[in-house]
Amino acid sequence: AMDAARTSWRLGADKVIILYRRTRAEMPADEMEIEDCLEEGIEIMELAAPVGIVKEQGKLKSLRCIRMKLGEPDESGRRRPIPLEGSEFEQQCQMAVAAIGQAPVLEGLTQVKGKDIGVTRWGTFVVDTETMKTNIEGVFAGGDAADDGPTVVIDAIRDGQRAARAIDAYLTGQKPEAKPFVVKKEFWSKPGQTELGEVKESPRHEVHVIDVELRKSNFNEVATGFEYEDNEHECERCLSCGCLRFEDCNLRLYAEQYGVDMNKFKGYVRRHKVDDRHPYIVYDPNKCVLCARCIRTCARILPISALGLVGRGFQTEMRPALNDPLVQTSCVSCGNCVDSCPTGALTFKYPFPGRASLYTEDGKTHCGFCSLACPITVKRFGGDRYFVGSSGVWGEYLCRYGRFGHELFIKQKRIVAPEVRSGRERRKVEITEAGQMIVRGMRRVADKYGPDKAAVFVSPELTNEELYLAGRIAREGVGTNNVASLSILGAGKEAGVLDRSLGFTASTADRSCIDRADLIICNNTSMESDHLILAVKVIQAVKAGAKLIVSNSALDTTDQLLSTLALDPMRGRAAVLWNGILQVLLDQGYFKAGFINKIEGGKEFLARRDFGMERVSDLSGVAPEGIRQAAEIIRKAKKMVFIHSPDRNQDQAPGDMETIANFIVLLRAVGREADLLLPRTISNSASLEIMGADPVFGPGRVAPEGSYAGAASHAELRKLLTDREIRAALIIGEDPLAWGQSGVWFENLEFLATMDWTDTETTQYADVVLPGSTYLEAGGTRCNFEGQVIEFSRTVEPPAGVSGREILQVLAAEFGIETGSEPFREIEGIMRDKLGPRRCFYWNTGQERVLDEGKLRLVAAETGFRTGSIPPPLTHGEKYKKQIRDVGTDRFRVRY
Ligand code: SF4
Numbered sequence: 001a002m003d004a005a006r007t008s009w010r011l012g013a014d015k016v017i018i019l020y021r022r023t024r025a026e027m028p029a030d031e032m033e034i035e036d037c038l039e040e041g042i043e044i045m046e047l048a049a050p051v052g053i054v055k056e057q058g059k060l061k062s063l064r065c066i067r068m069k070l071g072e073p074d075e076s077g078r079r080r081p082i083p084l085e086g087s088e089f090e091q092q093c094q095m096a097v098a099a100i101g102q103a104p105v106l107e108g109l110t111q112v113k114g115k116d117i118g119v120t121r122w123g124t125f126v127v128d129t130e131t132m133k134t135n136i137e138g139v140f141a142g143g144d145a146a147d148d149g150p151t152v153v154i155d156a157i158r159d160g161q162r163a164a165r166a167i168d169a170y171l172t173g174q175k176p177e178a179k180p181f182v183v184k185k186e187f188w189s190k191p192g193q194t195e196l197g198e199v200k201e202s203p204r205h206e207v208h209v210i211d212v213e214l215r216k217s218n219f220n221e222v223a224t225g226f227e228y229e230d231n232e233h234e235c236e237r238c239l240s241c242g243c244l245r246f247e248d249c250n251l252r253l254y255a256e257q258y259g260v261d262m263n264k265f266k267g268y269v270r271r272h273k274v275d276d277r278h279p280y281i282v283y284d285p286n287k288c289v290l291c292a293r294c295i296r297t298c299a300r301i302l303p304i305s306a307l308g309l310v311g312r313g314f315q316t317e318m319r320p321a322l323n324d325p326l327v328q329t330s331c332v333s334c335g336n337c338v339d340s341c342p343t344g345a346l347t348f349k350y351p352f353p354g355r356a357s358l359y360t361e362d363g364k365t366h367c368g369f370c371s372l373a374c375p376i377t378v379k380r381f382g383g384d385r386y387f388v389g390s391s392g393v394w395g396e397y398l399c400r401y402g403r404f405g406h407e408l409f410i411k412q413k414r415i416v417a418p419e420v421r422s423g424r425e426r427r428k429v430e431i432t433e434a435g436q437m438i439v440r441g442m443r444r445v446a447d448k449y450g451p452d453k454a455a456v457f458v459s460p461e462l463t464n465e466e467l468y469l470a471g472r473i474a475r476e477g478v479g480t481n482n483v484a485s486l487s488i489l490g491a492g493k494e495a496g497v498l499d500r501s502l503g504f505t506a507s508t509a510d511r512s513c514i515d516r517a518d519l520i521i522c523n524n525t526s527m528e529s530d531h532l533i534l535a536v537k538v539i540q541a542v543k544a545g546a547k548l549i550v551s552n553s554a555l556d557t558t559d560q561l562l563s564t565l566a567l568d569p570m571r572g573r574a575a576v577l578w579n580g581i582l583q584v585l586l587d588q589g590y591f592k593a594g595f596i597n598k599i600e601g602g603k604e605f606l607a608r609r610d611f612g613m614e615r616v617s618d619l620s621g622v623a624p625e626g627i628r629q630a631a632e633i634i635r636k637a638k639k640m641v642f643i644h645s646p647d648r649n650q651d652q653a654p655g656d657m658e659t660i661a662n663f664i665v666l667l668r669a670v671g672r673e674a675d676l677l678l679p680r681t682i683s684n685s686a687s688l689e690i691m692g693a694d695p696v697f698g699p700g701r702v703a704p705e706g707s708y709a710g711a712a713s714h715a716e717l718r719k720l721l722t723d724r725e726i727r728a729a730l731i732i733g734e735d736p737l738a739w740g741q742s743g744v745w746f747e748n749l750e751f752l753a754t755m756d757w758t759d760t761e762t763t764q765y766a767d768v769v770l771p772g773s774t775y776l777e778a779g780g781t782r783c784n785f786e787g788q789v790i791e792f793s794r795t796v797e798p799p800a801g802v803s804g805r806e807i808l809q810v811l812a813a814e815f816g817i818e819t820g821s822e823p824f825r826e827i828e829g830i831m832r833d834k835l836g837p838r839r840c841f842y843w844n845t846g847q848e849r850v851l852d853e854g855k856l857r858l859v860a861a862e863t864g865f866r867t868g869s870i871p872p873p874l875t876h877g878e879k880y881k882k883q884i885r886d887v888g889t890d891r892f893r894v895r896y
């Protein structure tokens with residue numbers, strides 16, 4: 001009727017009247033259409049119905065009408081119109097249009113195999129409005145032809161969706177999906193100011209329409225839509241109150257499964273303000289069911305619970321410790337409590353604006369922030385919007401770097417194409433052109449000064465494939481043996497430090513050895529800050545009765561609360577301390593000189609010892625009681641695990657790893673179980689030596705094949721750097737020019753090429769810049785701290801469209817190096833074939849770890865200690881972790 005009236009007005013009718021036998025309140029038409037009619041001057045005559053036509057000379061003269069009144073409601077729920085006797089009247093008109101509704105033409109559609117499909121008295125199909133099924137099996141109907149007939153398009157779309165799901169279930173023989181269980185806030189009562197907080201009422205902007213005058217005599221679009229400002233306004237009105245856990249809230253899913261009738265649960269509810277003060281976590285106490293899972297998870301991860309229950313009975317609430325804001329408690333922002341919450345009470349803030357339960361595409365890979373390589377799930381919303389969650393497997397946790405560290409990639413502006421310097425500017429070029437420039441630049445300098453003055457430097461965060469390609473580019477492409485990580489060189493570390501004692505520089509076991517240990521010894525390892533997920537295991541072992549000795553110059557809360565004995569040697573002097581403890585055990589006869597002399601290197605080991613108690617105590621700063629106590633605890637232990645972080649500079653001391661290895665050799669010699677775990681703070685530093693990105697080792701951790709100019713050890717390469725001898729460099733993923741200490745190494749550079757995923761101080765000075773990729777963007781492998789090869793997948797597309805590995809392959813080809821299409825397979829071969837009989841590094845499947853303990857030997861003690869500072873971390877991950885530690889999680893959060 002509204003369409004007919006408005007069309008008549010547009011076609012030139014002077015006056016248009018709609019006769020309606022009920023009142024406007026009962027009209028089935030859309031309210032907006034009624035408003036538009038009135039605006040266009042169309043009259044709606046309520047409670048009037050035509051009963052006849054009056055003609056004059058064969059033409060329409062008027063309609064005979066009757067007045068109505070409203071009686072009781074009919075089956076449609078609307079009040080029934082009743083004619084008022086004697087109220088007839090004539091309404092003059094020149095044209096009458098019957099517009100009393102629409103009905104589908106069901107001709108030929110009402111029977112299937114001789115069976116009638118049920119039809120309503122309005123001529124539409126009878127359907128189940130949840131599944132759109134008719135009474136005939138396999139026949140579905142929706143839209144204007146079903147149920148209550150014609151309505152708006154969006155209803156037809158809804159019917160289509162419901163029918164599609166039901167048809168899918170019918171065809172696949174599955175149970176149709178249950179109707180989602182939903183309780184809206186209004187069910188309890190309108191949300192009040194407690195929940196809305198500072199939010200003020202803000203009316204909706206109406207859609208813009210053209211003036212009535214401009215509508216006459218045409219059928220132009222009346223509604224012109226919204227302007228940009230309207231969209232902004234409407235978005236600002238959003239309370240972002242959507243529940244992020246709609247899809248997987250256990251409470252909602254159980255309610256759905258058991259067909260819960262919410263009306264039975266209606267009653268008094270307490271109203272709480274949503275707490276969103278934590279940088280990463282939102283707590284909505286209104287959705288908390290007091291299951292205490294979060295409390296137990298937090299207590300399991302750390303010895304200090306950041307969460308607890310407060311109040312009694314109906315007043316009980318889950319709250320952060322002492323009812324402080326969570327961000328002000330001991331919370332380390334690991335987010336594991338959120339994973340454990342079965343409802344939407346604890347949720348994450350996305351690393352981008354907005355809050356809604358959105359469909360995500362999930363990709364499985366591993367965290368690249370440290371060598372634990374914890375499994376992660378990358379949840380993509382589309383485009384470059386994503387966030388990282390845990391694996392979803394019970395008992396697998398993440399620390400704050402694994403869970404939120406990817407925000408680093410979102411926050412930074414990316415390098416999206418190769419660029420070459422031209423004066424003060426950089427211009428984008430094709431990858432091959434950039435590759436050719438690097439080949440020319442490196443070879444020009446190598447020809448001028450010799451290949452020993454050229455070098456390739458790699459980040460230990462790169463994949464095995466990238467490290468392998470970088471090593472080959474250095475040796476086969478540039479002709480230099482100068483290939484290494486600046487982060488490792490800068491920290492003064494040498495290659496293969498445990499090869500002489502243990503036969504291999506790697507963990508001697510996987511993390512399960514912690515479960516069996518009755519003594520755990522952590523040296524130069526900040527479990528809370530660097531290896532929280534390893535700390536979970538240590539905490540469980542300590543709770544099961546294991547003792548813990550910690551040796552760090554600064555003790556964190558976990559160290560203090562968990563340890564049986566906490567030692568705090570002066571920086572750089574831990575090797576002296578541990579030699580002092582070893583000396584007590586030698587003096588007590590626990591390690592006997594007789595059998596030590598039989599161990600390879602034993603005589604020299606004994607001859608070069610000078611670790612009297614007084615000297616050790618003076619040099620290390622640890623009181624003699626602490627040294628004796630440590631020796632006593634070790635003497636009583638049967639199964640020991642030493643944990644040492646080789647990449648952590650803070651308490652690194654010359655000879656510390658060799659001293660620990662001596663302990664392992666001696667303990668095993670007296671029949672104790674003793675193992676060494678070497679968690680690396682940089683995700684793939686264990687692979688530098690295996691992949692041949694090291695002056696001492698070629699691929700497979702064997703001596704480089706062929707003879708190349710340049711350094712043969714870390715010390716030689718470090719000397720070339722400190723003497724400013726390097727004239728051409730390709731630096732991949734490290735940023736030495738950000739720091740004075742490492743920046744001076746490159747003062748005499750004549751050519752610099754870099755590869756990185758974001759601009760750094762180093763890329764700013766480069767002649768050629770190649771785009772790199774993050775650990776989420778490049779498929780490949782890394783070796784975790786247990787020696788296992790972990791496969792990473794490409795879960796996010798690199799903005800350059802190609803990964804770092806693919807770019808290095810192009811560069812290798814420009815150098816004339818044949819790499820095959822899949823370095824991944826070459827590396828698998830190296831891991832399987834070249835690592836020799838002692839395989840501490842092994843492929844995920846197939847080969848096992850093999851340790852030949854018969855080759856253990858003692859190495860004469862290192863008596864020196866470290867002086868001077870070490871350059872800060874040069875890789876992205878380490879820089880990010882340092883910044884978080886320095887400024888605090890809250891201030892480091894990505895803000896929009
Ligand atoms: S984020 Fe981690 S530390 Fe903080 S409350 Fe949750 S579980 Fe505890």
Ligand code: SF4
Nearest residue numbers: 288289291292294341
């Ligand atoms: S896990 Fe969730 S529902 Fe359970 S007590 Fe914690 S916040 Fe409440």
Ligand code: SF4
Nearest residue numbers: 367370373374399402
């Ligand atoms: S422990 Fe290491 S691998 Fe695991 S989530 Fe934390 S940074 Fe990532």
